[in-house]
Amino acid sequence: MDFDSVFRKYHHRLYLFTLKFIENESDALDIVQNVFLSVWENEKLGVDELKIQSYLFNAIKNSCLNYIKHRKVIRKYEQIAAAELKELEVFQYQSGENSLIEKESLQQLEDAINSLLPIYKEVIILSRYEGLKNKEIAKQLNIPVRTVETRIFRALTLLKEKISPKTFFVLMQLSGTFK
Amino acid sequence: MKEDFNDTENLIVRHFNGECSEVETATLLAWVNESEQNKKEYIALKDLWDSSRKMADYTEIQLAKFYKEQYFRSRKSRMVFIRSAIAVAAVLLLALVINIFVPTTSEKSMDGYQVVTVPLGSRSKVTLADGSEINLNSGSELTYANSFTSQNRSVTLSGEAFFHVKSDAGHPFLVKTKNFDIRVTGTSFNVCAYGEDVLGSTTLAEGKVKLQLNKSNQEFVLKPGEKFMLDGNAQKYSLVNADVEQETAWKNGEFIFKSIRFSDLTKRLERWYDVKLTCSDARLMNYTYTGRFKNQETIWQVLDALRLTSSIDYKRTSFREFNIIYKSNN
Known part of the structure; x- marks a missing residue:
């Protein structure tokens, strides 16, 4: 597999994965770019695909962790809880758990969203596709913010059930081994 | 309890959409850390939230x-x-x-080290980051880490070198050789420690040096004008008064030798001129040689001079190779 193919195959997924932990989109793009640079420089393309994939995702996790640590230092006590939640997440993925993004389940997820009841599908589309805040959704749908929040939570819980129960079982098994 | 759980649900969604206050985020963090079950729940929902994002x-x-x-x-x-x-x-x-035939000093960088190699037949001078100056004689190799700074002064030498070390009592300068290490603060001294030579030596021009044998950890302190010699095989050493001018003349392009053995003479000439001198006559070994050459002479002139003044004759055997013959004085 040549460099371009690897780039095209993984770039978007790596970007989405980075965005899990890093809000700033251009910082996230930089992190992905740097990971590809390390691939380019070290010519890691000789190894088999599975190894490339795990190398890429691991490199992203490490970069994100460094980024969060750095931000924690420069921003001192501001939003320390949010940073800690993100750190906790990266650690969780570092200890072997896979994200749906890593598992290439994005299409499956989209199908699941499309099969949701309209009231749930609607809030997901508005928040996740159109990027609206809960308050904005409430205004648009003319319902209380609390209802929007409850519906989104409900939608996510339904998606969790719809998305391959088998994978989910494995995921639970894996996470059961963590201390 | 039910109401409480609903609060968490809303808190999670609010956090996902970036609408949590700091206090609320801290509350959520506490909830996540409360149990393994909570953490799993949080991670799973967050992953769905992130993965469903259309970017x-x-x-x-x-x-x-x-x-x-x-x-x-x-x-x-x-x-x-x-x-x-x-x-x-x-x-x-x-x-x-x-000189078409004399290769130049090479400076290589490998694995965090700088290696200065001086080919046979030439000499070189190196100035280090701390301001210390080192003259390197033919066939020498000086290695130092890229991390060499005025705080961390350590070099490794194989060959002959004259060190003029910048004074800094707080950060000693270390010269490592095959058989002994030399620790100084700010002095001038000559070190002769070719890897292939059994005999190694150090002559102090000025200041003070501390010398430690690698095998026995034995330590010596040299005074100016003293020469320390070590036989690496036998681990025998001697401390003598030396002619500093003679020992260090090479750095000024001169070759001075007083009462040295034939084998030492040929070895020095070989390095100096990048030639190969062979000799099979044991009788030559009994003589000692004294002389002084300037760099201008060619190997032919040096050998001619030796032929005129001692029982030596020579024959050129191939390119830059000479066979030295004992010539009876009749």
Whole structure:
């Protein structure tokens, strides 16, 4: 597999994965770019695909962790809880758990969203596709913010059930081994 | 309890959509850390939330950007390469003018080390980051870490060198050789420690040096004008008063020798002129040699001088190779 193919195959997924932990989109793009640079420089393309994939995702996790640590230092006590939640997440993925993004389940997820009841599908589309805040959704749908929040939570819980129960079982098994 | 759980649900969604206050985020963090079950729940929901996000696909833009950056990087390194190529060419040209056959001193960088190699038949001078100056004699190799600074002064030597160490009592300068290490603060001294030679020596010109044998950890302190000699095989040493001028004349392009053995003489000439001298006659070993050459002489002139003044004759056997013959005085 040549460099371009690897780039095209993984770039978007790596970007989405980075965005899990890093809000700033251009910082996230930089992190992905740097990971590809390390691939380019070290010519890691000789190894088999599975190894490339795990190398890429691991490199992203490490970069994100460094980024969060750095931000924690420069921003001192501001939003320390949010940073800690993100750190906790990266650690969780570092200890072997896979994200749906890593598992290439994005299409499956989209199908699941499309099969949701309209009231749930609607809030997901508005928040996740159109990027609206809960308050904005409430205004648009003319319902209380609390209802929007409850519906989104409900939608996510339904998606969790719809998305391959088998994978989910494995995921639970894996996470059961963590201390 | 039910109400409480609902609060968490809302808190989670609010956090996902970036609408939590700091206090609320802290509450959520506490809830997540409360149990393994909570953590799993949080991670799973967050993953669904993140994965369902529809983001613009920047792949092609980023790929083009990547190649553009690579292009500029390579152009920059190409420019550096061209500039250094010009410098190298200039040095090469100079070297060609000086002597077609004598290779120039090479400086290699490998695995965090700088290696200065002086070929046989030439000499070199190195100035280190701390301001210390080192003259290197023919066939020597000086190695020092890239991390060499005025705080961390350590070099490894195989060959002969004259050190003029910048004074700094707080940070000793360390010279490591095959058989002994030398620790100084600020002095001038000569070290002769060729890897292939059994005998190694140090002569102190000024200041003070501390010397430690690698095998026995035995320590010696040298005074100016003293020469320490060590037989690496037998671990026998001697401390004698030496002629500093004689010991260090090489750095000024002179070759001075007083009462040295024939084998030492040929070895020195071999390095100095990058030639090979062979000799099979044991009788030559009984003589000692004293003399003084300036760098201007060629090996032919040196051998001619020896032929005129001692029982030596020579024959050229091949390119830069001579056989030395004992000539009876009749």
